[in-house]
Amino acid sequence: MTIRLAFSLAMASLWYRRRVLALVTLTLTLSITLLLGVQYLRTEVKQSFTNTISGTDLIVGARSGQLNLLLYTIFHIGDATNNIRWSTYQQLREDQRIGWLVPISLGDSYRGHRVVGTNEQFPEHFRYGRDQQPELAEGEWFGDIFEVVLGAQVARKHGHQLGDDIILSHGGGKTSFSNHKDTPFTATGILAPTGTPVDQAVYVSLEGLEAIHIGWESGVAIPGRTVTPEQARERNLTPDAITAALVGIDRKVLTFQVQRQINESQLEPLSAILPGVALSELWRIMGQFEKALLGITGFVVVTSLIGLVAVLLTLQVQRRQEIAILRATGASPMLIAALHVIECVILAVAACGLAVLAGAAGIAGLSPWLLETWGIQVGLRPLNTTEWLIIACVPLASLIVGLIPALQAWRGSRKQGLGHVVPE
Amino acid sequence: MPDMTSKTDWPEDHSPTPRQALHLSNLSFRWDQTQPPISYPDMTLNSGEHLFLRGPSGSGKSTLLSLLGGLIVPATGELTLLGTELSRLTNGQRDRFRADHMGVIFQQFNLVPYLTTLDNVMLPCRLSRKRRSRALPTPREEAESLLTALGIPQSHWHRRVTGLSVGQQQRVAAARALTGAPELILADEPTSALDSYNRDRFIELLLGLAAEKRSSVVFVSHDQSLAERFDHQLALEVAP
Numbered sequence: 001m002t003i004r005l006a007f008s009l010a011m012a013s014l015w016y017r018r019r020v021l022a023l024v025t026l027t028l029t030l031s032i033t034l035l036l037g038v039q040y041l042r043t044e045v046k047q048s049f050t051n052t053i054s055g056t057d058l059i060v061g062a063r064s065g066q067l068n069l070l071l072y073t074i075f076h077i078g079d080a081t082n083n084i085r086w087s088t089y090q091q092l093r094e095d096q097r098i099g100w101l102v103p104i105s106l107g108d109s110y111r112g113h114r115v116v117g118t119n120e121q122f123p124e125h126f127r128y129g130r131d132q133q134p135e136l137a138e139g140e141w142f143g144d145i146f147e148v149v150l151g152a153q154v155a156r157k158h159g160h161q162l163g164d165d166i167i168l169s170h171g172g173g174k175t176s177f178s179n180h181k182d183t184p185f186t187a188t189g190i191l192a193p194t195g196t197p198v199d200q201a202v203y204v205s206l207e208g209l210e211a212i213h214i215g216w217e218s219g220v221a222i223p224g225r226t227v228t229p230e231q232a233r234e235r236n237l238t239p240d241a242i243t244a245a246l247v248g249i250d251r252k253v254l255t256f257q258v259q260r261q262i263n264e265s266q267l268e269p270l271s272a273i274l275p276g277v278a279l280s281e282l283w284r285i286m287g288q289f290e291k292a293l294l295g296i297t298g299f300v301v302v303t304s305l306i307g308l309v310a311v312l313l314t315l316q317v318q319r320r321q322e323i324a325i326l327r328a329t330g331a332s333p334m335l336i337a338a339l340h341v342i343e344c345v346i347l348a349v350a351a352c353g354l355a356v357l358a359g360a361a362g363i364a365g366l367s368p369w370l371l372e373t374w375g376i377q378v379g380l381r382p383l384n385t386t387e388w389l390i391i392a393c394v395p396l397a398s399l400i401v402g403l404i405p406a407l408q409a410w411r412g413s414r415k416q417g418l419g420h421v422v423p424e
Numbered sequence: 425m426p427d428m429t430s431k432t433d434w435p436e437d438h439s440p441t442p443r444q445a446l447h448l449s450n451l452s453f454r455w456d457q458t459q460p461p462i463s464y465p466d467m468t469l470n471s472g473e474h475l476f477l478r479g480p481s482g483s484g485k486s487t488l489l490s491l492l493g494g495l496i497v498p499a500t501g502e503l504t505l506l507g508t509e510l511s512r513l514t515n516g517q518r519d520r521f522r523a524d525h526m527g528v529i530f531q532q533f534n535l536v537p538y539l540t541t542l543d544n545v546m547l548p549c550r551l552s553r554k555r556r557s558r559a560l561p562t563p564r565e566e567a568e569s570l571l572t573a574l575g576i577p578q579s580h581w582h583r584r585v586t587g588l589s590v591g592q593q594q595r596v597a598a599a600r601a602l603t604g605a606p607e608l609i610l611a612d613e614p615t616s617a618l619d620s621y622n623r624d625r626f627i628e629l630l631l632g633l634a635a636e637k638r639s640s641v642v643f644v645s646h647d648q649s650l651a652e653r654f655d656h657q658l659a660l661e662v663a664p
Binding site for chain 2: 002012321325331333417
């Protein structure tokens, strides 16, 4: 009964002081939203990261570190150190243990988006997320040399439709002065959004890349040596080299064996990496940063809790009379102390509730922007255990800091006489 | 009207309904070691009798009320309320005792600002089971009938108390003190903020309703003109 009384008194008291307390609760709400948001995004971004590639057992490229290889083949960040010879690729194809190979050829760009040269094996075997296949939203996969398939974001950002002419630029970068303008491509397909770097790239055939580089052997177009699309079709368009290859192994137990053999290959210096291992190494590096961020937001919450206590302590001066009345009516110092703790915890719980709502609204509002700008797919999902734990920590912490005003009130009301007789 | 400055004889009584509301013997108190102790004359107040307590500032009137309320403990002597020696109780037991057996009215600012008039009146019933069981027929109905008797307009019952006039606030405080029929009502200059009309009305209603509930009133005031309404008087003096 006393607990119920304490609760109803605390509620009435909070409501009476709602104007002052609304501001501190807002501060607390914002800081919890921040903390929760960082934790949520951390999980989501990690998920988005690990979702980037799946089903591929090995990535093979020129000898380099695994992070570098992973970054330029899958995330389209940075450049390849070297290429691998077409003959090496052919040799890998003949290996019985290797189930499939997806060639990847990088180097050109389209308005800042990477151009990925590949073949029909890509839609067949490339997987992301939980074994999801990249699907075409419109049109079909390229069949001809001068056909291109656009990633979802590329099409959306530049307003491309099927049949549009696409002129690729030589090299990377947003603005390029050397464009392959003699050999335009036609958009034949637009991929559905995947929330991975696939959305940010355009896909052409290896032969197409070869064709547009005839006469570009020195890095720029040499007048008179470039060809028209018609002339190009008559040439042998088998590439000399590719950048990397995604490898699928039929019997997974052989993965390490194949990896070892490729790494020790006598053909040329090669690296074969396990995408999962490389991803977790990448995440370990990123993880340091976001752990620091989480720590900082944790401190923000602590700061606002201290602010809350400061306000409660200031209010205490106003509450002398009310406490004198409660004491005279027979309330024990414990009840007075409990009142303070309960008020503090109620405010924290309210702030947590508001923070969850604000966070959900924020994520719902920001997710299109995140996908567009950063290519990170963040969706609403039920909170996980860690997030619930973080939320639960806040009322717990408020209970602890609430003991400060409570203890003061308890000591004060023990010394207090009836009514105004408070000798200081 | 006898002046209750001397001890009167009374039989030992520990029955469930003690005839004796209040008994002081050899009582003294000191706030701290640097100040001289305040000594109180021995006295007894029977159940249902009212006591008028007067004396200049600093004579220890409010201190006596705090002693009676059990918020502070005497330095020496005995303080027996309703047959219970207060200093034998623990802090918690004294709080409980106060909740069960006492109603308190202050000079002013008597009400919890964030509760409605009715909730303020019913507060003792929520803190004490005993008071609740004696609030008949129910705490709410008793509170309503007390408020009616004390002339608080019904329109104020469900509103927060901040809209009440000072006179009304004191009457609501009286209703709170009376609810659940406590044996003892401690009133610390409850009329000092009131005009003479409100003061007379307040005393009249308080004593009338206290008689109905069989409560003893210990009334502290400077106002000698009120003394004649009480069975007993006790004059305190500033210690030399």
